[in-house]
Amino acid sequence: MSASPSTGSGSVETGAGGGEEVLAVEGLVQHFRGRGSAWGRLRGRPPKVVKAVDGVDLVLHRGETLGLVGESGCGKSTLSRCAAGLYTPTSGVVRYAGQPLHGAPDRAQRRLVQMVFQDPYSSLNPRMTVGQTLSEILTYHRLVPRAQVRTRVGELIDLVGLPTRAVDQLPRSFSGGQRQRIGIARALALEPQVLIADEPVSALDVSVQATIINLLLDLKETLGLSMLFVSHNMAVVRQISDRIAVMHDGVVVEEGDTPEVFEHPQHDYTRLLLASVPRIGGTPAPAPATAGRDLR
Numbered sequence: 001m002s003a004s005p006s007t008g009s010g011s012v013e014t015g016a017g018g019g020e021e022v023l024a025v026e027g028l029v030q031h032f033r034g035r036g037s038a039w040g041r042l043r044g045r046p047p048k049v050v051k052a053v054d055g056v057d058l059v060l061h062r063g064e065t066l067g068l069v070g071e072s073g074c075g076k077s078t079l080s081r082c083a084a085g086l087y088t089p090t091s092g093v094v095r096y097a098g099q100p101l102h103g104a105p106d107r108a109q110r111r112l113v114q115m116v117f118q119d120p121y122s123s124l125n126p127r128m129t130v131g132q133t134l135s136e137i138l139t140y141h142r143l144v145p146r147a148q149v150r151t152r153v154g155e156l157i158d159l160v161g162l163p164t165r166a167v168d169q170l171p172r173s174f175s176g177g178q179r180q181r182i183g184i185a186r187a188l189a190l191e192p193q194v195l196i197a198d199e200p201v202s203a204l205d206v207s208v209q210a211t212i213i214n215l216l217l218d219l220k221e222t223l224g225l226s227m228l229f230v231s232h233n234m235a236v237v238r239q240i241s242d243r244i245a246v247m248h249d250g251v252v253v254e255e256g257d258t259p260e261v262f263e264h265p266q267h268d269y270t271r272l273l274l275a276s277v278p279r280i281g282g283t284p285a286p287a288p289a290t291a292g293r294d295l296r
């Protein structure tokens, strides 16, 4: 994503990075009304407003991975959910391929941007097998004819590297990494163009993190996806992102090509984040082993 403005029409512009805009947020604001203290409520004080996202412009280009980094509470998840159409922003717009995402009359358009969450388990129905979960999505969205639903479920399970028997198993039978694969399969069932992965590996063991990151990158390549990858882990983001946006207190304070941001950070907050990356013997600690490949 870049800060370049966009046309707002059905057409998509070519961004500063030379890529075609696929997803854009413009002037995005998401404020939440806090509950305030019991004492404050008794005294009739208005509740505090939490400015989770406070005016963000970003553009994700087709085929790129944009890393969104920042410490806990800076607004990354809120921005992601707005960009995925899950929250209706307080103000501002989210566009997919030039068209407003919110209020899109067409279910087909909204499903093109899908999220992968940090904790897929909490969003999986514990009483439904993986096969039932995926079948329900395919049927509800009429993505394949009924007669082909089972075949498509098998393809999705295969695509994310789960064993065939997973189709008849409940979420509780799976490890954290496998559950994340189910979460990814569920997102892919909707045939998205954009994946928004919100801390997809931060709840996983380090040894499993790399396998999930590699899976996301392989899928992105094979399926031609664009990806917004949200993380507080600078090492991971550095390895997989073409560009990086740094978020602090609800705003994007810096964005640019990954090597540029890491080697020549412009904003004090970016420098602070980089300085806080754990170092081993003077060099930054490596990201989870990713089969030794250049992940960009």
Ligand SMILES: Nc1ncnc2c1ncn2[C@@H]1O[C@H](COP(=O)(O)OP(=O)(O)OP(=O)(O)O)[C@@H](O)[C@H]1O
Residues within 6 Å of the ligand: 032, 033, 034, 050, 051, 052, 070, 071, 072, 073, 074, 075, 076, 077, 078, 079, 232
């Ligand atoms: N539904 C909500 N109601 C009220 N406040 C909220 C809500 N969701 C988020 N917030 C607040 O908005 C701010 C940004 O939260 P957000 O979860 O977007 O940050 P984050 O960078 O993703 O942090 P984390 O990685 O810890 O989730 C925080 O102060 C949070 O408490």
